[in-house]
Amino acid sequence: MNWRRFTTPHALFWWGLLAVTWILSSTSFQLYKALDARWIIRFPKAWQMPLETWISDAMRWLLEDATFGIFTFRELTRFISAIIEVPYDVARAALADGFVQGLGSNAVEIAPPLSWIAVIVIMVVLGRVAKDWGLAWLVGACFLYLAVFGQWDSAMVTLASVVIAVPIGVVGGLALGILSFRVPWVERALRPFLDLMQTVPVFAYLVPILFLFGFGPVAALVATVIYAMPPMVRVSTVALQTVPAEVVEAGKMAGCTKRQMMWKVLVPSAAPTLMVGVNQVIMLTLNMVIIASMIGAGGLGFDVLSALRRLDIGGGIEAGLAIVVMAIALDRVSQAFSTRLPAPVQGRDLNYLQRHPWFATVFAVVVLIYVAGLFVPAVQDYPETATLTTSAFWEDAMRYVNVTFFDTFEAIKDVFLTYLLLPVKRFFTGIPWAWGIVAAGLAAGKVGGWKLGVMAALMTAFIAANGLWNKAMITIYLCGVSVLIAYAIGVPLGIWAGANARAHRWVGAFIDTLQTLPSFVYLIPVVMLFRVGDFSAMIAVVLYALAPAVRYAAHGIRSIEPQMIEAGLVSGCTKRQLLWRVKLPLAAPSLLLGLNQTIMLALSMLVITALVGTRDLGQEVYIALTKANTGQGIVAGLSVAFIAIIADRIVSAMARHSKERLGLA
Structure with missing residues (x-):
C-alpha cells in the first residue's frame, strides 16, 4: 500500500479537521459541565433569529392586509385557483x-x-x-x-x-x-x-x-x-x-x-x-x-x-x-x-x-x-x-415473514444500532455549533474555494441561529449513514450492471421498480418488520436513494472508451487491477454525480420518515404542517435545503476536479 497518499498536505488537512472535530465532539459535554457554559452545545436563545415569527407575520399580512388597490392578494390567489x-x-x-348538471341531490349526469x-x-x-x-x-x-x-x-x-x-x-x-x-x-x-x-x-x-x-x-x-x-x-x-x-x-x-x-x-x-x-x-x-x-x-x-x-x-x-x-x-x-x-x-x-x-x-x-x-x-x-385483489396475499406474506424472521430482524437491527447508528449519532450530536460552522466553512473552502467556504459557513450559521442545530445534526447523521450504505450497495451493483448486459437488464428492472414506487410505500413494510425508529428510517431511505448510485455507476463504467480498456489489458493488468486502476478512476466523475443525487434523494426522504419517529428536521417540518405554522415549516425547510445545497456544491466541486484531472473538463 502506498502510504504517501495519506501524508500529503491535502490528506493531512482532512485528518486534522476530522481529529479536531472528533475531540470536540467527545469532550463538548464535559466542557459544558466543567465551565458551566451551555452555549458550547446549544446556540444561546437570546441570540436566536426571530425568523419564524417574521415569516408567520408576513403570511398573515399577505392574507389579511395585502392589496393591489382593486383586489387583495388573497383574491388574486383565489382567482388563479379558479382558473x-x-x-x-x-x-x-x-x-x-x-x-353533471346541478349540485348535490339535484345533480343530473349529462x-x-x-x-x-x-x-x-x-x-x-x-x-x-x-x-x-x-x-x-x-x-x-x-x-x-x-x-x-x-x-x-x-x-x-x-x-x-x-x-x-x-x-x-x-x-x-x-x-x-x-x-x-x-x-x-x-x-x-x-x-x-x-x-x-x-x-x-x-x-x-x-x-x-x-x-x-x-x-x-x-x-x-x-x-x-x-x-x-x-x-x-x-x-x-x-x-x-x-x-x-x-x-x-x-x-x-x-x-x-x-x-x-x-x-x-x-x-x-x-x-x-x-x-x-x-x-x-x-x-x-x-x-x-x-x-x-x-x-x-x-x-x-x-x-x-x-x-x-x-x-x-x-x-x-x-x-x-x-x-x-x-x-x-x-x-x-x-x-x-x-x-x-x-x-x-x-x-x-x-x-x-x-x-x-x-x-x-x-x-x-x-x-x-x-x-x-x-x-x-x-x-x-x-x-x-x-x-381481483392481492391484499390478502401481501398481508399473509408480511405476517409470515414477521413471525418467522422476527428474531433475525431484531438481531440485525441491534447490530446496526449498537455498532453504527448510535456511535455516529453521538459523534454528530456532540459537535459544538461554533466549531460546526467553522468546520463546514473550512471543508467547503478546501474543496471549492473561499466563496463556497463562506457560503457553507453562512448557511450553517443560519441553521444554528434558528435553534435547529441539534436536529440538523441528527438529519446529517441519518442521511450520512443511509447514503454510505446505499452507495456501498449501489456502486458494486452498478459496476456489475455496467460490465454485463444481462445484469444491466435485471438490475435496471429492479431499479426502475424502486424509483417508481412512491416514497410513502417504503414505510409500510419497513414499519411492519422493524417498528418505528431510526433503523426503520434508515432502511426506507436506503431503498429510496439506491437508484442513482446504481445508475450513475453503470453509466460511468459503460461510457469508458474501449481503447482505454484495451490499453490496460495490453499493459498486463489483471481484472482486479483493471477495475481499480483504470475503470474506477475514469468513472469517478459519474460516481460523484451518483453520490450527489443519492444525497439529494436521501434528504428528500428523511422528511417523510418523520412519520416513523425520527427526531430531525423532517419532524420539525411535519409538526409545522400539523400545526399550520408557516414560519416553523419554512425555517426548517430552508435548513434542510441549505444542507442539501452545501452537499451538492461540495460534491459537484469534487466531480469538477475529477474531470480536470482526467482531462475531460
Whole structure:
C-alpha cells in the first residue's frame, strides 16, 4: 500500500479537521459541565433569529392586509385557483366522475366519463405512435391491470391531476428555460430559486399553499407544479444551449427572425432533450400524488396514505403498485417520444383525418364504445365481480415473514444500532455549533474555494441561529449513514450492471421498480418488520436513494472508451487491477454525480420518515404542517435545503476536479 497518499498536505488537512472535530465532539459535554457554559452545545436563545415569527407575520399580512388597490392578494390567489380548477374539473369529469348538471341531490349526469376500454385504447395508440406495438401492448397491459385489480376509479382521479399538472409544469418550465437561454442574468438569478424548489421539503410549503389556495385538488396541483417544474427549466436551458452551432448558422442564413429561430430551429432541434425534461416532470408529478393527497388531491395517493395510517399492508401495497404501474406506462411512453424520429411529411392534398389516421381510429373507437356502454354496463364500467385483489396475499406474506424472521430482524437491527447508528449519532450530536460552522466553512473552502467556504459557513450559521442545530445534526447523521450504505450497495451493483448486459437488464428492472414506487410505500413494510425508529428510517431511505448510485455507476463504467480498456489489458493488468486502476478512476466523475443525487434523494426522504419517529428536521417540518405554522415549516425547510445545497456544491466541486484531472473538463 502506498502510504504517501495519506501524508500529503491535502490528506493531512482532512485528518486534522476530522481529529479536531472528533475531540470536540467527545469532550463538548464535559466542557459544558466543567465551565458551566451551555452555549458550547446549544446556540444561546437570546441570540436566536426571530425568523419564524417574521415569516408567520408576513403570511398573515399577505392574507389579511395585502392589496393591489382593486383586489387583495388573497383574491388574486383565489382567482388563479379558479382558473386552474376549470380544466381540472373537465379532466376529472372526462376520466373519473362524468359530466353533471346541478349540485348535490339535484345533480343530473349529462354524460358518463370515458369508458375503461376507451382509455386503454387511447393509451395503446399512444404507445404505438410513440414507438411500436411492443410498447403499445405494455402500456395497455398496465392500464388493464388498474381495472382488473380494482384501482381504476382512484387511478383516473390521479391521471386527471397528471393531465393538468404536467402541461403546466412543462409549459412553465420551457418558458423559463427559453428566458434563461436568451437572458444570461435570468439564468443566474433563477439558479438559487430552482435549488430551493428542488431541495426545500414539500411539506414546508404545503402550509402557505393551503393558506393561499385553500384545501382541495387545486392546492395540490400548485404544490405538484412547484415540485416538478425545476428539472424542466434546467433541461430546457441546457437543451437550447447545446443545439449545434451549424444548425443555428443554417437558421441565420435562411433569414429567420428571433421568433422563427426559436420555434422553427432551436426548439425542434432540442426536442429529444426537452422530452427528457417532460419525462422528469411526469415522474415527479406521480411521486407527489401521496403528499398531494394530504391537501385534498384524492386518488391513489389518498388510498396509500389511508392504508399507511391504518397500517393496512395489503391495501397500501396494492395502491402503491397501481401508482408504479401507471408510472411505468407514462415513463415508457414519454421516453419513447423523446427518441422518436420525425414523421415523414404527408401530401398536402390529403385531409386532416388522412394525415392522422390514428387520431381518426381513436375517435371512431371511443364513439363506438360510448354507444355500446349505454346498453352494456360492463363496457362502460369494469364489472366489480371480475376484479381481483392481492391484499390478502401481501398481508399473509408480511405476517409470515414477521413471525418467522422476527428474531433475525431484531438481531440485525441491534447490530446496526449498537455498532453504527448510535456511535455516529453521538459523534454528530456532540459537535459544538461554533466549531460546526467553522468546520463546514473550512471543508467547503478546501474543496471549492473561499466563496463556497463562506457560503457553507453562512448557511450553517443560519441553521444554528434558528435553534435547529441539534436536529440538523441528527438529519446529517441519518442521511450520512443511509447514503454510505446505499452507495456501498449501489456502486458494486452498478459496476456489475455496467460490465454485463444481462445484469444491466435485471438490475435496471429492479431499479426502475424502486424509483417508481412512491416514497410513502417504503414505510409500510419497513414499519411492519422493524417498528418505528431510526433503523426503520434508515432502511426506507436506503431503498429510496439506491437508484442513482446504481445508475450513475453503470453509466460511468459503460461510457469508458474501449481503447482505454484495451490499453490496460495490453499493459498486463489483471481484472482486479483493471477495475481499480483504470475503470474506477475514469468513472469517478459519474460516481460523484451518483453520490450527489443519492444525497439529494436521501434528504428528500428523511422528511417523510418523520412519520416513523425520527427526531430531525423532517419532524420539525411535519409538526409545522400539523400545526399550520408557516414560519416553523419554512425555517426548517430552508435548513434542510441549505444542507442539501452545501452537499451538492461540495460534491459537484469534487466531480469538477475529477474531470480536470482526467482531462475531460
